[in-house]
Every structure is written in C-alpha cells, then in structure tokens.
Amino acid sequence: MKALITVASKHGATLGIAETIAGRLRAHGIATEMVSPASVTTLDGVDAVLIGSALYANRMLPAIGAFAGRWDALLPGLATWVFVSGPLDSGEVDSIPVPKDVRDLAFRISAPAPKLFPGRMNPETLKPTERAVMRMIGAKAGDYRDFTSIEEWADGVAERLLETEPQ
Numbered sequence: 001m002k003a004l005i006t007v008a009s010k011h012g013a014t015l016g017i018a019e020t021i022a023g024r025l026r027a028h029g030i031a032t033e034m035v036s037p038a039s040v041t042t043l044d045g046v047d048a049v050l051i052g053s054a055l056y057a058n059r060m061l062p063a064i065g066a067f068a069g070r071w072d073a074l075l076p077g078l079a080t081w082v083f084v085s086g087p088l089d090s091g092e093v094d095s096i097p098v099p100k101d102v103r104d105l106a107f108r109i110s111a112p113a114p115k116l117f118p119g120r121m122n123p124e125t126l127k128p129t130e131r132a133v134m135r136m137i138g139a140k141a142g143d144y145r146d147f148t149s150i151e152e153w154a155d156g157v158a159e160r161l162l163e164t165e166p167q
Contacts, residue, residue: 001030004050007051011126014084018034021083021150021154028159038067040070048078048161050082051064051068053085053102057133064105076108076109081111082105082111084098098116122141
C-alpha cells in the first residue's frame, strides 16, 4: 500500500499537518511519500492520494487547483482525501462550512467529505497586505492546530486503506 500526500502550504502550518498525517499513515505500515503539487510527475504505483491546502481568503492555494487539473482523470480511480486548514479558532471549525472550491474538488475526484482543520496564524510571517486582511476579518493570532484530531483523522484514513488492501 502506497500513499502520496501533496500539500500547498504558504507559511508551513498546513505542511505540519501533512507531516503529522504522513507519520500516522507510516505508523500503520503504509508507505507514504510527501511531494509538492508541482513536483508530482506520476501516480503510478500510488494507491491513495491525500491533497491538502492552506486556505487564504477562504480558498485553496492555486497550486492545488493546478495539481487537480493535471490529474483529474486519474484521481477518481484512486482512494482520495482532501484536507484544508485555515487560521481558525478551533471552537469555530464545526460551525464553518467547507469552502465551495474545496467541496467541488472533493466531488470531482470522488473523495469523501473534505476535512477542515484549524490552522495557525502568526502575524510576523505575513506580508503587510496579509496582516491587514487578517485584522480586517478579525482573525486571531495563534496556533489552533489540534494534533490529536489530526492524528485521529489520519488513523481513520489508514484504517479505510487497510480495509481495502488485498490480502
């Protein structure tokens, strides 16, 4: 069983989520490779693809759209999952709808409902325009990633993959 995780992360928080997911999949004995969206050159030999993106202005990063556009024809034939993270207060995650572009991607590639994880927002890593937007929308600085929740979700993905693996 081989999984590919491809993630677009602007400031590293979503990459940290992807690394945690990769670690859990490996702990279940699933060979897992992490490759940036632009660097994926083949899906040969891959049984599952996990696609992750940071959210900015409530949209996935363009690298994920480009990746999906290149691989749209093959992704529905593989086990696929989509996860996103944003600078959200962890208490708000359940009350915030998953953005339309994320839902559309999951539908197009026959993935289950996308997973929205709280993210991290560090104003010191943002450009001045990004800081202004964060102030304008009232985003609170902090690291809201819940690694227990991330690990539980990854364990569920691993269990689904192992259920379908030929004996």
